[in-house]
Amino acid sequence: MFEQMFEHGWVSVRPLEIDDPRAVVDQLRGRIAALEGGPTRLLVPMVPELADLVQLRTGGVYGVDSATLGLALAAGASQAGEWVGFTGWDDFGAEAAQQRGIVLGRTVLVPAPGEHWLEVTAALVDVLKVVVLRPPGGVDAKSASLLEARLRARSAVLVVQGEWPRCDARISAEQVAWEGIGHGRGRLRERRTTLVARGGGRVSVRADVVL
Amino acid sequence: MRTMVLWCPDWSVTAALLERADGLPDEVPHADVAAPAVVLANNKVVVCNAAARAEGVRRGHRRRDAQARCPEVVLLDANPDRDARWFEPVLAAVETVRPGVAPLRPGLLAVPAPGRYFARRGAQVDGEEAAAAVLAEHLVEAGVWDSRFGAADDLYTAERAAREAPPQGCLSIPPGSSAEFLRGLPVTVLADDGPEGAELADLLRRLGLVLLADFARLGAGEVANRFGGYGTDVWRRVQGREVTRLASRTPPPELACEIAFEPPLDSAEAVTFSVRTTAERFVTGLAERQLVATSVRIEAEFEEGVSARTWLHPRCFTSRDLVDRVHWQLQAGMASSGLRSRKSTGETITSGVTLVRFLPDVVEPAGDHADGLWGGGAEEQVVRGVARVQAMVGYDAVRVPVLQGGRGAADRQALVPWGERPVGLRPVDRPWPGRIPGPAPSRVFAVPLEAEVVDEASVPVAVTARGMVTGEPWRIRLGRHWCPVASWAGPWPVDEGWWLASSTGASGSPGSGRAARFQVVGVDGRAWLLCWRAPGTWEVEAAYD
Numbered sequence: 139m140f141e142q143m144f145e146h147g148w149v150s151v152r153p154l155e156i157d158d159p160r161a162v163v164d165q166l167r168g169r170i171a172a173l174e175g176g177p178t179r180l181l182v183p184m185v186p187e188l189a190d191l192v193q194l195r196t197g198g199v200y201g202v203d204s205a206t207l208g209l210a211l212a213a214g215a216s217q218a219g220e221w222v223g224f225t226g227w228d229d230f231g232a233e234a235a236q237q238r239g240i241v242l243g244r245t246v247l248v249p250a251p252g253e254h255w256l257e258v259t260a261a262l263v264d265v266l267k268v269v270v271l272r273p274p275g276g277v278d279a280k281s282a283s284l285l286e287a288r289l290r291a292r293s294a295v296l297v298v299q300g301e302w303p304r305c306d307a308r309i310s311a312e313q314v315a316w317e318g319i320g321h322g323r324g325r326l327r328e329r330r331t332t333l334v335a336r337g338g339g340r341v342s343v344r345a346d347v348v349l
Numbered sequence: 350m351r352t353m354v355l356w357c358p359d360w361s362v363t364a365a366l367l368e369r370a371d372g373l374p375d376e377v378p379h380a381d382v383a384a385p386a387v388v389l390a391n392n393k394v395v396v397c398n399a400a401a402r403a404e405g406v407r408r409g410h411r412r413r414d415a416q417a418r419c420p421e422v423v424l425l426d427a428n429p430d431r432d433a434r435w436f437e438p439v440l441a442a443v444e445t446v447r448p449g450v451a452p453l454r455p456g457l458l459a460v461p462a463p464g465r466y467f468a469r470r471g472a473q474v475d476g477e478e479a480a481a482a483v484l485a486e487h488l489v490e491a492g493v494w495d496s497r498f499g500a501a502d503d504l505y506t507a508e509r510a511a512r513e514a515p516p517q518g519c520l521s522i523p524p525g526s527s528a529e530f531l532r533g534l535p536v537t538v539l540a541d542d543g544p545e546g547a548e549l550a551d552l553l554r555r556l557g558l559v560l561l562a563d564f565a566r567l568g569a570g571e572v573a574n575r576f577g578g579y580g581t582d583v584w585r586r587v588q589g590r591e592v593t594r595l596a597s598r599t600p601p602p603e604l605a606c607e608i609a610f611e612p613p614l615d616s617a618e619a620v621t622f623s624v625r626t627t628a629e630r631f632v633t634g635l636a637e638r639q640l641v642a643t644s645v646r647i648e649a650e651f652e653e654g655v656s657a658r659t660w661l662h663p664r665c666f667t668s669r670d671l672v673d674r675v676h677w678q679l680q681a682g683m684a685s686s687g688l689r690s691r692k693s694t695g696e697t698i699t700s701g702v703t704l705v706r707f708l709p710d711v712v713e714p715a716g717d718h719a720d721g722l723w724g725g726g727a728e729e730q731v732v733r734g735v736a737r738v739q740a741m742v743g744y745d746a747v748r749v750p751v752l753q754g755g756r757g758a759a760d761r762q763a764l765v766p767w768g769e770r771p772v773g774l775r776p777v778d779r780p781w782p783g784r785i786p787g788p789a790p791s792r793v794f795a796v797p798l799e800a801e802v803v804d805e806a807s808v809p810v811a812v813t814a815r816g817m818v819t820g821e822p823w824r825i826r827l828g829r830h831w832c833p834v835a836s837w838a839g840p841w842p843v844d845e846g847w848w849l850a851s852s853t854g855a856s857g858s859p860g861s862g863r864a865a866r867f868q869v870v871g872v873d874g875r876a877w878l879l880c881w882r883a884p885g886t887w888e889v890e891a892a893y894d
Contacts, residue, residue: 204791204894205791205792205892205894206791206893206894209791221728221731228795229792229793229794229795229891229892230750230762230764230792230793231758231762231789231790231791231792231793231891232750232751232752232761232762232763232764232793233752233758233761233762233789234788234789234790234791234793235750235791236752236789237788237789238791242749242750242751242752243749245749245750246731246735246747246749246767247747247748247749247750247764248738248742248746248747248748249746249748249764249795250746251742251746252742254741254742257741258738258741258742261734261737261738261741262734262735262738264734265730265731265733265734265735266731266734311874313874314874314875315874316836316870316874316876316893318787319836319837319838319868319870320836320838321821321836321837322818322821322837322838322839323838324838325785325786325787325838325868326787326788326838326868326870326876326893327787327788328788329788329876329893
């Protein structure tokens with residue numbers, strides 16, 4: 139009887155209405171890989187301003203050149219309910235972080251890890267989704283590879299403000315213009331920045347962003 | 350049930366002398382307990398000891414009368430709290446021998462009479478006197494020499510008997526003869542009961558009634574009409590009609606836990622490992638009473654001192670949290686540098702830890718802190734991971750940022766150590782006039798950087814008392830680099846902390862007085878929050894990086 143139904147085409151399979159089928163397939167593949175225990179590249183939520191510039195994936199290292207960018211990259215995950223951490227930030231601006239969208243109640247801050255910065259970062263990577271690191275000086279390739287292995291195993295993202303041997307992408311500001319300020323008048327209102335993301339074997343991406 | 354009352358005569362004097370002796374170092378000779386001493390309130394004698402009484406000093410005398418009769422008298426201030434405080438060890442000493450102690454007032458306590466169990470076989474004294482002797486022996490060990498005991502069927506008679514007893518002796522009133530004993534007393538003993546007792550005693554004396562037996566012969570109606578509620582109470586007692594029973598105190602539950610180390614442990618790790626079961630016992634003991642601790646005092650006794658610290662927890666302490674706190678406290682107390690690592694703690698310990706004690710400071714019902722049926726455990730991993738970081742770099746190296754009110758960028762935030770509750774924050778929802786509006790700076794320097802601002806003619810820019818700039822900022826120096834100014838805004842003048850002369854103001858920096866803040870954008874696009882402080886220094890408070 140069932141064979142009959144198939145033969146006569148009574149049962150038809152319609153594709154689900156999905157905006158971007160490839161993204162869904164990517165995500166499903168990532169989930170399956172995570173279940174199988176392999177290294178995964180899950181998508182990490184991003185704030186909409188930076189979404190068309192770069193996409194954070196777990197296990198990756200991303201370089202930034204300013205504190206604001208570091209806060210903005212961590213904000214998406216924080217808003218999505220994840221915990222984020224900042225290591226080596228002895229000048230953390232809590233109010234700016236909150237204005238960027240970081241939930242301070244789910245933020246761990248290690249202002250001065252000193253000589254233990256690598257161990258501290260590794261321990262935070264174990265439990266936090268996004269760790270923003272300001273390394274104290276040069277980072278050798280061995281320490282970097284140790285931390286990258288830990289990142290892949292724990293499905294976390296490392297954002298580095300400073301030098302790092304290999305970055306999946308490096309985001310930097312090309313042009314900065316402040317709005318709302320004159321000579322003795324007004325105040326800083328917003329910053330228009332041209333950001334460029336390089337690296338990762340892809341062409342550079344430029345985007346004009348208001349931060 | 351028979352009741353025994355312990356009376357320490359002139360307790361205020363004893364307590365005051367004990368406190369004086371306690372405050373002095375051992376080398377200084379103590380004031381003699383047998384020296385005449387009086388306790389004064391409002392320049393009148395309220396309590397005097399036996400030696401002072403022998404010199405003719407009486408209750409109610411003025412200070413100069415007391416000194417006239419006895420020039421060497423020791424004058425002490427009245428302090429009811431001190432009397433109660435020093436009576437606490439006496440209660441504890443009695444409680445070790447006989448549970449169910451009821452403190453009546455400082456210097457006076459009651460216990461259920463121990464009965465026959467203290468009587469030795471063949472001894473000539475009865476059980477109550479033997480028990481009193483045992484108690485007196487314990488009290489002498491605790492430093493209280495003069496104690497008197499009375500035993501009777503009811504509390505009131507026992508107290509009267511104690512007041513009639515010889516020093517360290519016991520007056521035992523046989524069962525059923527309480528009223529008879531009371532009737533044999535003079536009416537002046539009522540003065541011990543307080544002002545209304547003194548008034549009644551005075552009245553009865555003037556009426557020609559010498560003994561309480563004379564008072565007992567009055568009729569019930571007359572007493573009720575003439576002598577009020579207190580008089581009726583006394584009359585009923587001497588008639589043997591009113592029996593006051595003893596309400597004993599329940600010993601408070603022992604929630605504190607401690608562990609002693611013999612021989613002393615000289616490494617923080619060893620102590621941390623050893624306190625694990627004690628911490629579990631502490632938490633279990635609280636849990637049995639449906640309680641959790643949100644604030645715990647941890648005391649660690651060294652061979653040469655005690656390290657004590659009160660730890661707050663944002664939720665409630667588990668045994669693992671307590672073990673962590675012990676670890677941090679020992680590390681912090683022993684290490685010399687601010688930054689500790691796991692390796693470096695071993696050598697810095699100089700003396701061994703002999704005892705660790707957990708004292709619950711604040712306990713709350715466990716129901717308020719229970720996890721929900723679903724969820725709530727997601728943070729568990731984070732808490733564990735952060736505890737690992739704290740073990741590496743010290744508990745105060747991991748912070749949680751919180752916002753607070755203020756005007757400067759650094760004033761508007763606080764970094765609270767992970768696992769502690771933020772206390773003493775300024776409210777955010779106040780207007781805070783003078784603060785900088787707009788986007789907040791992303792980098793806030795804990796210590797402001799030194800800077801210099803000059804105008805076009807290289808003259809340093811300053812701010813007048815009326816809040817006007819003396820020149821337009823043209824170039825700024827940050828560190829050693831000069832940077833031309835592209836645009837600037839300000840000043841936002843504030844005058845903080847002028848009411849705190851030369852001490853720390855609200856901004857935390859010493860001598861914060863008149864100040865003005867500027868936003869400055871350099872030609873390279875970087876923006877800074879600068880602050881000018883009177884009389885003329887510039888500093889970089891924050892950066893819009």
